[in-house]
Every structure is written in structure tokens, then in C-alpha cells.
Amino acid sequence: MIEIKNLRKTYGKKVALKSFSYTFEDGIYGMLGANGAGKSTLMNLLTDNVKRDSGEILYDGKEILKMGGSYLEKVGYMPQQQGFYESFSARMFLVYMAELKGLRKKEAKKQIENLLEIVHLSHVADKKIGGLAQALLGNPKLLILDEPTAGLDPKERVNLRNYIHQLSQNKIILLATHVVSDVESIADRILIMKAGELVADDTPEHLVHAVDGNNLEDVYMNYFGDKGEK
Numbered sequence: 001m002i003e004i005k006n007l008r009k010t011y012g013k014k015v016a017l018k019s020f021s022y023t024f025e026d027g028i029y030g031m032l033g034a035n036g037a038g039k040s041t042l043m044n045l046l047t048d049n050v051k052r053d054s055g056e057i058l059y060d061g062k063e064i065l066k067m068g069g070s071y072l073e074k075v076g077y078m079p080q081q082q083g084f085y086e087s088f089s090a091r092m093f094l095v096y097m098a099e100l101k102g103l104r105k106k107e108a109k110k111q112i113e114n115l116l117e118i119v120h121l122s123h124v125a126d127k128k129i130g131g132l133a134q135a136l137l138g139n140p141k142l143l144i145l146d147e148p149t150a151g152l153d154p155k156e157r158v159n160l161r162n163y164i165h166q167l168s169q170n171k172i173i174l175l176a177t178h179v180v181s182d183v184e185s186i187a188d189r190i191l192i193m194k195a196g197e198l199v200a201d202d203t204p205e206h207l208v209h210a211v212d213g214n215n216l217e218d219v220y221m222n223y224f225g226d227k228g229e230k
Contacts, residue, residue, distance in 0.1 A: 001025050002046070002142065002172060007055035009041050016041040018196040020055070028168045030183025030204075031176040032216075033193035034224050039176040040080065041196075043144050046174070047077045059142075073101065076140035078131050080147045080176075090116060090133065097134040111137055118163060132160070136167075143173045149182050161186055184216040192223055199223065 002024040009017040017038045031039045044050045046057065048064060048071075057064045064071045091112065098108035115133040132148055145164070149157045157179075164173060165186040175183055183190065184204050192200040192207075200207060200223070204216055211222045 001060055003056070003058040003061075004046075005056040005058070007042075007045060007057065008053045009045060009050065010053055015196050017045070020196075020198060022191070022198065022201070024172045024174070026168070026170060026172055027188035028164065028173045028175060028183070028186055030187035030190045031174060031193060032180065032183070032190060032220055033176075036195070037193040038196040039193055040146060042193075043077070043079075043146055043174065043176065046142070046144060047075055048072070073138065074141045076135035076137070076143045078135040078145045078148055080150070093131065094134055094137065097131075098137055101138050103138060108137070141171055143167065143171050145173070145175045147177055148175065149177065149179060157182065180216045180220050190216065190219075192219070194223060 004020060004022045004024075007017055007020040008015075016036075020038070020042065031042075033039050041050070045052050059067060059071055059074070062071075094112040094115065095108065098112065103111070112133075115136050118133075118136075132145070135143060135145065148164075149160055152160065161182055164175065167173065168186075168188070175187070177183060187204055189201060190204050190207055191198055200219075202210070204219075207219045208215060211219050213219055213222070
């Protein structure tokens with residue numbers, strides 16, 4: 001379980017996250033919001049990639065800042081921008097990340113081949129890739145995915161979505177995306193963020209019903225279309 005209490009982050013005069021509080025348990029959480037809503041900031045705070053201004057993040061009751069490496073071992077993270085590793089092949093990248101995560105070579109090799117197959121990259125394992133597979137190394141309990149289906153064709157997107165759904169039985173999965181259909185069918189709950197605040201949190205079905213809509217696209221437009229931006 002991840003408990004977030006009154007989390008706040010600013011960049012100069014810009015408030016990126018305003019007193020955010022939430023409790024995550026096993027399941028899939030779809031995070032929706034326009035650019036600048038605070039989704040990526042929240043993810044960076046959960047992975048301890050940036051320093052918070054105030055607030056707490058507790059993993060099973062323990063402050064993650066005090067857990068250090070033992071917390072990071074439980075986290076798999078796929079950032080939206082992965083330009084630092086563009087020169088790596090898929091296999092090279094996974095070997096590198098496995099070493100960083102401290103996996104034994106025999107176990108790492110087994111996981112790498114399995115993950116390449118899962119994300120349909122075995123046939124291009126020596127070409128440039130993004131970083132989805134590395135986020136899955138080590139079987140993390142907390143999986144944070146920022147736009148994981150970007151650049152995938154429709155078939156690959158569906159395959160990946162189905163796999164993420166299979167993973168969710170014993171993990172906390174946070175999935176931020178602009179592709180609403182990616183989370184509508186698999187998310188247990190949808191978090192809608194706007195200007196650094198959580199403005200809605202419910203099941204996809206309840207959110208759709210609340211706006212008298214047909215699907216989650218209608219919910220998104222209610223908050224971020226012309227009507228929602230006024």
C-alpha cells in the first residue's frame with residue numbers, strides 16, 4: 001500500500017502539486033489530465049527522482065525516504081522521455097538496467113528473454129527501443145507507466161493493455177496517458193488531475209454516469225474540453 005499525505009511540489013512560482021493525498025492499493029489506476037496537470041510530477045515524487053516541498057509518501061507504513069534502496073527495488077518506472085538511452089538496443093538496455101537493479105546474471109537473462117517476448121520485441125531485440133521492458137525487471141510491486149503505449153500501433157496497444165491488466169492482481173499500477181481508451185477497459189479507478197489537484201476519483205463506470213456520458217472520452221471532455229476549461 002502507498003499512502004500519500006499532503007504532498008506538495010513547486011518549481012519556482014509554479015505550483016505543480018497542491019497538497020495531494022491518496023491511498024493506492026493493488027490494482028490499476030488510470031491518471032488523466034492535460035499537460036501540466038501534475039501527473040508526471042506525482043510520478044517523479046513517487047520514484048524519488050525529484051525532491052518534494054512537503055508531505056509524506058509511505059510504503060506499507062514506512063516513509064520511502066527512510067527506506068532508500070529497499071523501496072526503489074520495489075518500483076518499476078517507465079518515464080515518458082527516454083532520450084538518454086536511445087543508442088541502446090533492447091537487449092543492451094535490459095542488461096544494463098538489470099545490473100543497476102542488482103539482479104543475478106542467470107535470473108536477469110531469463111527475465112530479459114521473457115520480457116522481450118511479452119512486449120513483442122524479440123524480433124527487434126537488437127534495435128533501439130523505449131523502456132517498458134526494463135520497468136518490469138525484478139517483478140516490482142509498484143509499476144509506474146507514463147504514456148506506455150506512445151508510438152505503438154493499435155494491435156500492439158491492445159496486447160500491451162491486456163498484459164498490464166494481467167499484472168495488476170498483485171501490483172499497484174499507475175498509468176498516465178492521453179489515450180483514454182488505454183485505461184477505460186482495464187483501470188479499477190480513474191484519477192483526474194487538473195492544475196496540480198485531484199478533481200475526480202472513481203471507477204470508470206461511475207465517472208461516465210456522473211457526466212451522463214457514453215464513455216470515458218466524454219468524462220475527459222467534461223473536464224478538459226471547452227466546457228471544462230472555462
